[in-house]
Amino acid sequence: MPSFYDPYVATSLPTDVSYVSSYWTANAINSCDHNAAALPEQAEIVVVGAGYTGLSCAYELSQRYNRKVVLLEANQPGWGCSSRNAGFVLRGTGRLGLSQLKARFGLEQAQLFHQEYGLALQRLKDLVAAGNIDCQAQTPGYLKIAHTVKQAQLLQQQAERLQRDFAYAVSFLDQSALQGCINSPGAFGALRLPDCYGINPFLLLRGLAGLAERSGVKVFANTSLRAINHTGAGYQLTTSAGSLHCEQLVLATNAYTPKNILPELNRGCLPVLSSIIVTRPLTASELSACGLTPGFMAMDTRALKYYYRLLPDNRLLFGGRSAISGADLAKPQYPAQLRQALWQTLPALQGIDYQYHWAGWVGVSYDDLPRVAQTSEGIYYAAGYCGSGISYSLLAGQRLAEKLMGETLPPLPLYQSPLQPFPFTRGRRLAQYAYYQWAQFADRFLS
Ligand SMILES: Cc1cc2nc3c(=O)[nH]c(=O)nc-3n(C[C@H](O)[C@H](O)[C@H](O)COP(=O)(O)OP(=O)(O)OC[C@H]3O[C@@H](n4cnc5c(N)ncnc54)[C@H](O)[C@@H]3O)c2cc1C
Structure with a gap:
């Protein structure tokens, strides 16, 4: 780079x-x-x-x-x-x-x-x-996925508050309901937001x-x-x-x-x-092993969050935190860390490498x-x-x-x-x- x-x-x-x-x-x-x-x-x-x-x-x-x-x-x-x-x-x-x-x-x-x-x-x-x-x-629907049992309980309470205080039509998916959306050992429940989508x-x-x-x-x-x-x-x-x-x-x-x-x-x-990072297009069997369907889009509840979505050509986009300075960004450890996190999130994709990697600056207040x-x-x-x-x-x-x-x-x-x-x-x-x-x-x- x-x-x-x-x-x-x-x-x-x-x-x-x-x-x-x-x-x-x-x-x-x-x-x-x-x-x-x-x-x-x-x-x-x-x-x-x-x-x-x-x-x-x-x-x-x-x-x-x-x-x-x-x-x-x-x-x-x-x-x-x-x-x-x-x-x-x-x-x-x-x-x-x-x-x-x-x-x-x-x-x-x-x-x-x-x-x-x-x-x-x-x-x-x-x-x-x-x-x-x-x-x-893409088809709307965005999951905020709990990475622990405790976070799943918090998301469930959050769903109730958002419905009550904001008339926001969110829903809570428990771990078994989530199996229809993603097969991940690190997904303990999710908040589904109906009006967010990928472009x-x-x-x-x-x-x-x-x-x-x-x-x-x-x-x-x-x-x-x-x-x-x-x-x-x-x-x-x-x-x-x-x-x-x-x-x-x-x-x-x-x-x-x-x-x-x-x-x-x-x-x-x-x-x-x-x-x-973005992978090659996933095959039909890889998609079904992960449980992913078109428009899938998620972020987890970590303080250092990972976000991921299925692109229209069935590639998986996976993103998260990176180096601190621009000078350090060229170190291969950063995309490698993302790839490791992707494999942990979706073990069915273990061994699949990324074809694209890039980064950018977000402005934090x-x-x-x-x-x-x-x-x-x-x-x-x-x-x-x-x-x-x-x-x-x-x-x-x-x-x-x-x-x-x-x-x-x-x-x-x-x-x-x-x-x-x-x-x-x-x-x-x-x-x-x-x-x-x-x-x-x-x-x-x-x-
Ligand atoms: C990797 C990554 C993933 C992201 N994913 C999402 C996401 O999924 N969803 C989401 O909502 N947001 C996401 N964001 C954030 C989102 O992209 C930004 O909030 C948004 O694009 C900000 O737009 P902007 O026009 O304010 O800034 P920018 O698009 O950064 O535009 C600022 C422009 O100013 C120009 N500029 C700066 N200084 C000068 C100068 N001195 N003279 C002339 N031109 C100058 C720059 O060249 C630049 O083009 C992501 C950001 C990154 C980096």
Whole structure:
């Protein structure tokens, strides 16, 4: 693997870097090249970062508010997370489930969160319809699988609370009911969420890029923002392709934001690696030995979670935590650990190797919740989805646009304050290492 961009240490994001070599890009029919027209000297609104957040925000500003938008991307659209994620469309974001939101903010607020997350799923559907995007949506149904007996009891209680407090049509599957969905010695029960499903994230990304461009957004690829100077009337931006002035500025760069570009964002969003492996297509007998059927999609209850799904061509995608620094990612131990975890989860697949392996940075916030906010210098941003950002990033893009246009956003903590800075910003990787050690112990012996 060539040297891997690491936003925790890099002071700028290089340009002209190809998409990460993944199952998604290997199976894409044609590329997503955007030409490099000359950058204008002036722009009304500049959005930086052409992932789901930036594309959704730029589209909303152009389509709904008729504003002129320049969208800058250091590489090709979606080069960050949005071309390389696992494609789990989830109802939610951050690291807090509805019960935790209720405990922290009260029932009424938690219900509002649930409603907002429902709007995020709808936002995805609306954009897919507007762009006529075929992103290979699979049959809905997502399992949160208990990896211990105790976790299964907790999931059962959780199912009752979600039905009662949120009228959420989840169901609990005990160990015997689960045998019809997955044959795994490590599955003790599961919560089934009815409205989550798998997609091809790269097809979604390309469809959104096309939709934004057709709405009038000017996309400048291979254009990396290097510095921001606040002028009285806006912002002077220095980029790898020249400089330009804009009246309003949105940073949709999330976990890929290089250090120093916007210190507030850097302090509030920790880039954390997540890795994925994908097997060859499984045979009919392998599928039946595992008990897997089309659309199968799951995550376990570990603190260091594994997530896995059956792709439309019957390959198994399996993902989880990875190295801490970009420099360490090339070590073969990381995909090997995932492969071992896959074999433990589905022993019928023992000996089956992976054909694809790749990784990317997710943005983790200090209080486990993302934010759509503004810095003290008036720069708008959305970040910190903690690895659950496909549906919510699209709503966050819309909320960013609305905020920029002076509209009132729903009264949720997501929109009421900036990202909280991590204490001891410089020691965050050490703390992450310590957390991984503790979580590994807790997953084995305490949960
Ligand atoms: C391995 C992996 C698996 C995941 N799986 C899932 C999943 O199954 N479900 C889910 O909901 N979420 C998942 N996620 C998270 C999800 O992909 C992200 O939350 C989402 O894509 C974030 O979109 P974004 O537009 O905010 O950020 P990104 O897609 O990362 O976009 C930011 C863009 O900004 C650009 N940029 C950064 N700095 C600059 C600069 N200085 N100048 C110009 N451009 C710049 C980057 O090149 C990048 O393209 C996963 C993430 C990873 C890494």
